[in-house]
Amino acid sequence: MWEVVAYGLTIGGILYIISIGFSLTFGSMRIVNFAHGLIYAVGAYALVTMLPLVKGNFLLAAVLAVLISLPVSYIIEKFVIRRLYGKSIDYAIIASYAVLLMGVDLIKWIWGANPLPLSDPIGKNLAILSFEIPLYRVVIILLSFLIFAGLSLFFKKTMIGKIVVAGLQDREAVQGLGIDIDKYFAIVFLLGSALAALGGMLYGPISTVHPYMGFRVVTLCFAVVIVGGQGNLRGTALASYVLGMVMALTAWFWGPAADAMIFAVMAVVLIFRPIEF
């Protein structure tokens, strides 16, 4: 029983790390950024590539992988997102989908279409109460709490954070104060993308690394945003952990239904709280 809770928290934590960037872009720019899934995949693939170069040092490889993902997300932001924002939200979704498609094919070209193996870097278990849980998952849970705390501080205490929160509420008012809100949203985009790459790296060892992982994660992120509310920081966190628990519980009873169950939950939420935007 407690294992399910632990696994739920793990998945929830990773969902949170990945979704927060997606939610912020969605809330601030009203753009559904499919390319978010691409950065997630790039993070995982970069990690797999870096590991043999740093002789198995997971931490160093992770840092390098995040650094690699930054220019990718910068290029996407500069050439695609920025051009679409404000003018054509409808086409933003098609354009970002196209970027994801291109990225997936490039991944297939560079790394091949087969899933790549990535193993648990710690490999030891922690014994709590009556069961054992891989230490790696504990690290993920703790990391997700840390990131949540860090982001909360960032958005409450720093100037950039406060501007972004204000911009999420009322864009024009912030611009009226003479602040170039686009620049701040761009910074947030990069931050969110870096977190997506991090999520990809963390999730890689406990799931599979394959070219289409980006597609799957985007729909999951979207479910989180629907359930938690777009641009709503605390809502995203809550929704991530709740959906993580749903996935873990469903997987316990009927493995393959885990993903489908999340979408069922999302559909139910949409019935009772349809979005207007």
Added chain:
Amino acid sequence: MGAGQVMIKKFSDSGGLNIAVMIIGFTAFAYLASVNKVTDFIIFCIYVLGFDLLYGRMGRISFGHMLYLGAGAYGAAMSAKYLTPDPFLAILMGIACGATVGVLLGPIVVRTKGAAFALINVAFNQIGYFLVLVALARYTGGEDGVSLKFSTYGFLNFGNVHFLFVFCLCSLLLVYYVMQRLKRSAFGALLAGIKENEIRVRFLGYNTLVYKWIAFIMSTSISAFAGTLFTLNYGFTNPSFIDPARNVEVIFAALIGGPGTELGPVVGGTAYMVISNYLARYITRWELFLGLALLIIAFRFRKGVMGSIQDLMAKRAQKT
């Protein structure tokens, strides 16, 4: 204008010209290339017409339309397998399946718009894919799918390549005709209004939810019809007919053809099929090319081929 000219104008206005172009075009293509392949193209065009009803005419893009295609394909397959191998019943059951999905999902889906509409269709597509692949695998054959044999009635033999071609072409013309009538009807005008400004249409006193729902059901039914035709054409059905990853095909086709135009979906459908069948032989990374093309369309070429042609002709008409 002389009587002859009036007749010609009436013929082309009513879409007769388009129908003639389609008949001649596809028949020529079929006998130059391969009848079997062109039948495939035709069925795909029907699917794109169904998709464009929602996208071009009502302004909602769905990223999960394979669900409805699959509903039709599997509806037909299950009917042929468990009821009777009669092909016509299979078609009816497939369409009924698609319509049922539209009726059930409509109230949820149709309340959303924009990105939410796109992604909620994906979500349902994923659920459908899961049902077909895993949950109901006992009936649907899971990953392997189902292969079928249909009964024949003299010349109404779906195993005959030429009959299939004629049947599918006639189906395409029928669907095209229905879409034309729709466009010129009050219902079509209502949909166009909803696409432009839904709140205003509501102010006029219309219950837009009902109309959106009806349009949704029509779209799912047409897509399901295409699905049944695919099953008949191939003689089998498998999860690739409901695979969410294939949604890009119909989106690309609708966009490049010209959303909302009359021939747009057919042009786009043919274009995509030609690219995926023939270009793929010469350029191995053709999916990369597809993504790039989609990107360029989203930035610069939003009206698609037919839309741009219409714009050109309008400009020329202005000059004279």
